[in-house]
Amino acid sequence: MHVLLIEDDALVASGVESGLAIEGFTVDQVETAAEADAALTTFASDAVILDLGLPDDDGLSLLRKWRAANRQVPVLVLTARDAVADRVAGLSAGGDDYLLKPFDLDELIARVHALLRRAGGHAAPLITHGPVVFDPASREVRCHGEPVTLTRRETALLAKFLYAQTTVLSAEQLKDSLYGFATDVEGNALNVHIHNLRRKLGRSIVATVRGVGYRLGDANALYGDWPA
Structure with a gap:
């Protein structure tokens, strides 16, 4: 299963990529909204982990663009924006889940699994x-x-x-x-x-x-x- 990781912090990206790879995921990482949009247009990712604070655009704008174009890939929003209004905005823009930084890697992996199960219509863990x-x-x-x-x-x-x-x-x-x-x-x-x-x-x-x-x-x- 392929995960597109959109994160411009090299340390965070490296940790997430390594953790997901250990769990058997194929992970590709990009740093900008432009790279992310090009990647999602070119490749059939199974899930996206999206940081909101990107250097060239706001992640929410990118997410709204994808949903307006009917791109249905599950998206986990990963951000330090911890206000309730920010979480509501992230989910309202089309995010399927919202995880705050700093985060536990095991929780992130569990949330990715849950995203994929729900997207596939599977509620049970098996x-x-x-x-x-x-x-x-x-x-x-x-x-x-x-x-x-x-x-x-x-x-x-x-x-x-x-x-x-x-x-x-x-x-x-x-x-x-x-x-x-x-x-x-x-x-x-x-x-x-x-x-x-x-x-x-x-x-x-x-x-x-x-x-x-x-x-x-x-x-x-x-x-x-x-x-x-």
Whole structure:
């Protein structure tokens, strides 16, 4: 899952990026509103962490612009503005959550997980799809009650499909979520990760939509679709 971090404080950005990376997120950081707007236009981020005090524009103005353009990516506002009126303004502008600086990194990570769950329509902490159970917080995966070992990329890909539910995702959207701004992605890397998910969780875990992309497979089909 890809997080776009918009923060011009190098120390704060480094801490957040490192913490999210440890949790399996792909993180790209930018420092200005202009860079953030360009990034969100180019890449399919799964969540945004937005500082309000940017050097070239106010974060609230950027957020209002995104919502006016119907960009629905979940946004966690991260700021030192602690007045009630500021929090109301942040949420009213389209923020999905509001976290004050200084903050606890564990809380920030928990809030990002909650944002993604809500955006995907999942209220419970565990995500179940047929015999597959995924714990986003621990990144543990079980299939038919048995633990399944996935790589970091495979786990991120599974999460992307589970959160997207029936939405068809293009190969580019999936690559953006897994690799972000990275330019040295091997041409067959996505196919390898999809193959491995099918091998470990069952062929029906990912459905191919020819000419369009991929989507989460039929949950019921997985019960009779034992991994090889």
